[in-house]
Amino acid sequence: MDIVRVFGKNVRKYRMKLGISQEKFAELAGLHRTYISDIERFQRSISLDNIQKIADALQIETYLLFIDEE
Template identity: 65%
Template sequence: MDIIKVFGNNVKKYRIESGMSQEKLAEKSGLHRTYISAIECFKRSISLENIQRIANALNVKTYKLFMEKNDNV
C-alpha cells in the first residue's frame, strides 16, 4: 500500500462526491488550491493538522481518507 496514493485518491473521491472543486476544498480547509492538487497528484506529503483540516472540509471521518478502495465498506 502506498499511503500517499491512497490518501490522494480518497481526497479526490470525496471531493468529487461532495461536488467541490479543488479551489472550494482549499478555501474550506484553509489551504491553497495548488496544495490540494499536489496531494491528489501524489506529489505532496501532508501534516496531521492538514489531514484533519481536509477531513473536516470534506465532512468525512479522518480514517476514511486512509482506507484502500477494497477496505471502504
C-alpha cells in the same frame, strides 16, 4: 500500500462526491489550491494538522482517507 497515493485518491473521491472544485475545497479547508492539487496528484506528504483540516472540510471521519479500496 502507498499511503500518499491512497490518501490522494480518497481526497479526490470525497471532494468529487461533494461536487466542489479544488479551489472551493481548498478554501473550505483553509489550504492553497495548488496544495490540494499536489495531494490529489500524489506529489505531497502532509502533516497531521492538515489531514484533519481536509477531513473536516470533507465532513468525513479522518480514517476514511486511509482506506485502500483497490
